[in-house]
Amino acid sequence: MALRDDRSTPTQRFVTYAALTLLLSQVMIPFGYVFVTAFKTPGEVFEVTWLPEEWSLEAWRDVFVVNEFHINLYNSLIAGIGSAVLALLISVPGAYVFARKRFPGREILFYLIVGTLIFPFILLIVPITITWIQVGLYNTIVGLWLAFQIFAVPYSIWILRGYFARLPRSLEECAMVYGCTQFQAFYKVILPQAKPVIISVMFLSFLLGWNDFLFSNMLTTGDGPRTASVAIYVASAGGERIEWEVMMVMTLITGIPPVILYILAQKHLSKTFSV
Amino acid sequence: MNAANAGIRVNHLQKTFQQGRVRACRDVNLAIAPGELLVLLGPSGCGKTTTLRCIAGLERPDNDDAIWVGEQNITGMQPKDRNLAFVFQDTALFPHLNARKNISFGLNMRKTFPAAEIRRKVEATAKMLRVDHLLERKPSQLSGGQAQRISLGRAIVMEPAAFLLDEPLASLDAALRVEMRAEIKQIQRKLNTTMIFVTHDQEEALSLGDQIAVMNEGVVLQVGSPASIYLKPANLFVARFIGSPPVNQFECELVQDGGGYGLRCAWFEVSLGAEAATLIDAVGGKVTLGVRPEFISIGSEGGDIEGRVTLVEMLGSRSVILIEAQGREIRVSTQGGTTVKEGDPVQLTLTMDRAFFFAPDGRALVG
Amino acid sequence: MKRSQATSADRWLIVVFLAPTTAFMVLLLWYPFLQGVWMSLFRWPFLGTPEWRGVQNYVDFMAADYFWVALKSTFIYSLSTLFQLGLALTAALVLNQPFIRLQNLWRGVMLMAYAMPPVVVGAIWLFLLDPGLGMVTHYLLAWGIIAEPIYWFSDGVWARWVITLVATWTFWPFMFLILLSALQAIPGSLYELGEIYGANLWQRFIHITLPHIKGAILVVVILRLAFNLAKIEQPFQLTGGGPGYETSILSVLVYRFAFMSGDFGMAFTVGIFLVVFTSVLIFPFAYLYQRQFKPTL
Numbered sequence A: 001m002a003l004r005d006d007r008s009t010p011t012q013r014f015v016t017y018a019a020l021t022l023l024l025s026q027v028m029i030p031f032g033y034v035f036v037t038a039f040k041t042p043g044e045v046f047e048v049t050w051l052p053e054e055w056s057l058e059a060w061r062d063v064f065v066v067n068e069f070h071i072n073l074y075n076s077l078i079a080g081i082g083s084a085v086l087a088l089l090i091s092v093p094g095a096y097v098f099a100r101k102r103f104p105g106r107e108i109l110f111y112l113i114v115g116t117l118i119f120p121f122i123l124l125i126v127p128i129t130i131t132w133i134q135v136g137l138y139n140t141i142v143g144l145w146l147a148f149q150i151f152a153v154p155y156s157i158w159i160l161r162g163y164f165a166r167l168p169r170s171l172e173e174c175a176m177v178y179g180c181t182q183f184q185a186f187y188k189v190i191l192p193q194a195k196p197v198i199i200s201v202m203f204l205s206f207l208l209g210w211n212d213f214l215f216s217n218m219l220t221t222g223d224g225p226r227t228a229s230v231a232i233y234v235a236s237a238g239g240e241r242i243e244w245e246v247m248m249v250m251t252l253i254t255g256i257p258p259v260i261l262y263i264l265a266q267k268h269l270s271k272t273f274s275v
Numbered sequence B: 001m002n003a004a005n006a007g008i009r010v011n012h013l014q015k016t017f018q019q020g021r022v023r024a025c026r027d028v029n030l031a032i033a034p035g036e037l038l039v040l041l042g043p044s045g046c047g048k049t050t051t052l053r054c055i056a057g058l059e060r061p062d063n064d065d066a067i068w069v070g071e072q073n074i075t076g077m078q079p080k081d082r083n084l085a086f087v088f089q090d091t092a093l094f095p096h097l098n099a100r101k102n103i104s105f106g107l108n109m110r111k112t113f114p115a116a117e118i119r120r121k122v123e124a125t126a127k128m129l130r131v132d133h134l135l136e137r138k139p140s141q142l143s144g145g146q147a148q149r150i151s152l153g154r155a156i157v158m159e160p161a162a163f164l165l166d167e168p169l170a171s172l173d174a175a176l177r178v179e180m181r182a183e184i185k186q187i188q189r190k191l192n193t194t195m196i197f198v199t200h201d202q203e204e205a206l207s208l209g210d211q212i213a214v215m216n217e218g219v220v221l222q223v224g225s226p227a228s229i230y231l232k233p234a235n236l237f238v239a240r241f242i243g244s245p246p247v248n249q250f251e252c253e254l255v256q257d258g259g260g261y262g263l264r265c266a267w268f269e270v271s272l273g274a275e276a277a278t279l280i281d282a283v284g285g286k287v288t289l290g291v292r293p294e295f296i297s298i299g300s301e302g303g304d305i306e307g308r309v310t311l312v313e314m315l316g317s318r319s320v321i322l323i324e325a326q327g328r329e330i331r332v333s334t335q336g337g338t339t340v341k342e343g344d345p346v347q348l349t350l351t352m353d354r355a356f357f358f359a360p361d362g363r364a365l366v367g
Numbered sequence C: 001m002k003r004s005q006a007t008s009a010d011r012w013l014i015v016v017f018l019a020p021t022t023a024f025m026v027l028l029l030w031y032p033f034l035q036g037v038w039m040s041l042f043r044w045p046f047l048g049t050p051e052w053r054g055v056q057n058y059v060d061f062m063a064a065d066y067f068w069v070a071l072k073s074t075f076i077y078s079l080s081t082l083f084q085l086g087l088a089l090t091a092a093l094v095l096n097q098p099f100i101r102l103q104n105l106w107r108g109v110m111l112m113a114y115a116m117p118p119v120v121v122g123a124i125w126l127f128l129l130d131p132g133l134g135m136v137t138h139y140l141l142a143w144g145i146i147a148e149p150i151y152w153f154s155d156g157v158w159a160r161w162v163i164t165l166v167a168t169w170t171f172w173p174f175m176f177l178i179l180l181s182a183l184q185a186i187p188g189s190l191y192e193l194g195e196i197y198g199a200n201l202w203q204r205f206i207h208i209t210l211p212h213i214k215g216a217i218l219v220v221v222i223l224r225l226a227f228n229l230a231k232i233e234q235p236f237q238l239t240g241g242g243p244g245y246e247t248s249i250l251s252v253l254v255y256r257f258a259f260m261s262g263d264f265g266m267a268f269t270v271g272i273f274l275v276v277f278t279s280v281l282i283f284p285f286a287y288l289y290q291r292q293f294k295p296t297l
Ligand SMILES: Nc1ncnc2c1ncn2[C@@H]1O[C@H](COP(=O)(O)OP(=O)(O)O)[C@@H](O)[C@H]1O
Pocket: B017, B018, B022, B023, B024, B042, B043, B044, B045, B046, B047, B048, B049, B050, B051
C-alpha cells in the first residue's frame, strides 16, 4: 500500500468522516437490529425496541432443537468444502496451462470458458436438473458440488490464470535446469508460489457452496442435503406466522462464518486481486 | 556426457520466434574447449540469451544438430538431463525456499547423494561464496549481490559439465559488479569447469574471458582472446563495440605521393606503408581508417591533424581528451595526467602501424 | 525446418492439465446450454413428452403482455449496478484516505452483507421491511414520513425498487473491495508529484486516480451487470416475481416457467432473451475495456 503523508485540510477530514459514518451506519443499523432481535422473546419481536426486556436464548435453542438447523449447517459446510476442492482440481491445472503454455486453440478455449462468467447460470438450471434426474445426481451432495462448478470454475480459472501469468517464467525454467520435469516444476515451484491465489480460490468456491441458494434449492428435496440457505428460504416463505426471532438467529449463524472467513482471507485476496 | 569437464559446440544454431518472423539466432557457431571461460558479448537484442537458452535446453533450436556436448548431440534433450547449470539475470531464486534449500534444490532433485553429503556440499559451496551466514534466509531477505551469490551457489554445487551465466551481474551496482566478476573468474579457475558468460558490457568481457565471442544480429562475428579481439578486430562492428572511449573512424582514400603511399582522409593526409597500401588497393582504394584513442599522440607541432581541446576527462590512471578538428570530434587517451587544457590548440599524430583498415563492407584488411 | 514450439513433454502436460477443465466445460457448460437451446424449440413439459414448436416459443414470449413488463423490471433491476458503483467508489475513496484509522476494521464491517448468503440478507430485509412489525415501517410512521404502512413487496411500483435497492445493499462491497485494491496500488509518489505541480484535489482525482482505476471500474461493472442479472434468490424470496409480473425480471421468469409452470421449453426461451439482454448491456463496457487495455493472453 502506498504510504502517503497526510496533508489533508480540516474540511476534507470532516467530509470524509461524515461519509464514513453514513456508510458504516447503513450497514450497522440493520445488522444491529437483527442482532438484538435474535435475543428477544417471541412476544417482544413485535415491538421495535433496541434493548430487549430480558435477553432470551429461547430462539437459539429452538433453532437447533426444533428446526434442527445444525443438519443444514453441516450440509452447507460439506457443500462448501466439496465445491472448493473440486474447483481447485478442475481449474488449477487448466489455468496453469492457459497462463504458461502455447497450443493451438488456446485463446478460443479460454474465452469459451471465461466467457461463461457473464452467463446467467440460472439458465443452465433447466437442462442440469433434467440431466441430474436422469443420471441419479439429483438430490445428492455430489450433484450439488458439480453444479457449483458451473460458476466456480470459470471464475477460478480467470483469477488463477492472471496470477500464474504474473509469476516470472524463470522460476520454472530454473527448476527444469536443476532437474525437474515439467510437472515437478509445476508442483514444486509454481504451486508454492501460488499459495495466496489458491487460498483465494478455495475461499471463494467454498463461499459459493455455502452461500448458494439456486442450485441447492432446485437440485435437492426436503429429505436430501438441504443447506442452510435453503432452510432459511423455506422458513421465510413459511406461509403461516414467521418466527422472526428464530429466523434472525439462523441468519446470524449462517451469515457470520463467511464474514469471518473473509476477514481471515483478506490478506491473500488482496494479493490475488492486486491487478 | 557427465564428464565433469565438457567442451560445448554450437553448430549453425538457428532459432526463430513467431513463425519465423523474429530471427533471434541466424547462424551461431561456437566451440568452447573443456575448462575454458567463453564470454558471449554483444549489444542488447543480438541473440545472446536465446543462444544460451538453446544450449541449456530452455528453447528448442530450429535445426536438429545445433548443440553438442563433447561428442554427443543434445539438441533434443530435456534441460534436466543436460547437466548444465544456468544462472539467471534475475537470480530466479525460489521465493518459498530459504537460501540453503535453494542451493540444494538440484541435488535434492537428483537424489544421488545422501542428505548429509548434500548438506556438506551446500555448506562448502556457501563458504566459498562467503554466504555461509545467510543460509537460513529467504530470498526476500537478501540483497541483490547476496541473492546472486546464492544463485551461483545453486549452480556450483551441482558440479555441472558447464556453467551458463546470463548477465548475472547486470543488476548489481558498479563496485559490486567489478568485485564479483573477479570472484567468478577465480572460482571458474579453481573448479576448472567450462563456463559461458553472457554480457553486453565490453569491459566485463575483456576482463573475464579466456575467449570472447562477439555477436550481432544473431551471428557470431569474431571469436578470440581479449587481446586479439581488441587489437585485431575482424570488422568495423567489433572495433566499434569494443573499447572505451570508442575507436576513431575516418573515411579515406588511397593516394600515391611521390615514391610512397598515403591515405587522404576528409581534410588531412597520412603516409602509409607499402604492405597496407597493397591491401587497400586490392579492395578498390576506399577504406575506413580506425585508430584507437591510445594510438593517437598529442604534440604542439608537426602532427597529422590540427585541432583544439574541448574537454579533458581525468580518469585516474589515464586521461581522455576530446579534440575538435574541422567540426569532427576526435578522442585521445593518454596514460596518467596531461598538461593540455581546454581551449589549447594541439597537433595529433596517428600511430599508423596500430591502425585498422576496413573495406567498404566492414571487413578488416589484414596482411 | 518448421517446428511447433511445444516439445513432446510439453504436449503431454498440456493434454493432461487441460483434460479436467475441458471435460468440465463441455459436460457442464456447453452441452447443457446447447441442450437448452434445443429444448427451447419444443413445448417441453417436466417429465412429459416434448412437442416440436419451432420458434413458436419465441413468438409467444414476445407477444405476451408480460414481455415488456419483464424487460422494464429487468432494466430497473440492472440499474442496481450503477448504485453499487456509486457506493463502492465513495467507500473506497474514503477508506483510502491516509488519515483514516482502523481501516481494516471498517473494511470488514462494510463487506458483511456481501459475504453472507444472499438469502440471509433477503431474510433480514423481509423482516426489516415487514409492513406490520418491521423497523423501517415503524420509524417512517413514527417520524410522520408516511401515514400508513406501505406494502413494499406487494405494491408493484415499490416492489421493483425494493428488490433493486436490496440488491444494491447486498452486492456493492464486491465492487468496493476491488476498487479499494486498485486505489491502493496507485503509487503515492504520483500524488506528491501532482501536489508539486499544483493540482488541486479534484484535478488529482481526474488525472491521477481515475485513469489508474478505470480498468478496475470497467471490470467490476461488467461482472456485476452479469452477476446481478443472474442472481435470482432475492427477488424470488422477497416478491416471488409478483405482484403479477411486476418484479419478474427475466431470470425470475426463467424460474417461474421452469419450476412453477413446468414448461422447460419456454423457460429456456426466456433464458436466451436474458443472455441477449445481458450481452447488450455489457457490450459497451467490454468494448471500452478491450479498446483501452487490449488484454492479451
Ligand atoms: N520468446 C520470444 N518470442 C519472440 N521474440 C523473442 C523471444 N525471445 C527473444 N526474442 C527476440 O529475439 C531477439 C534476441 O533476443 P535475446 O536473445 O534475448 O537478446 P539478448 O539476450 O542478446 O539481449 C530479440 O529481438 C528478441 O526480441
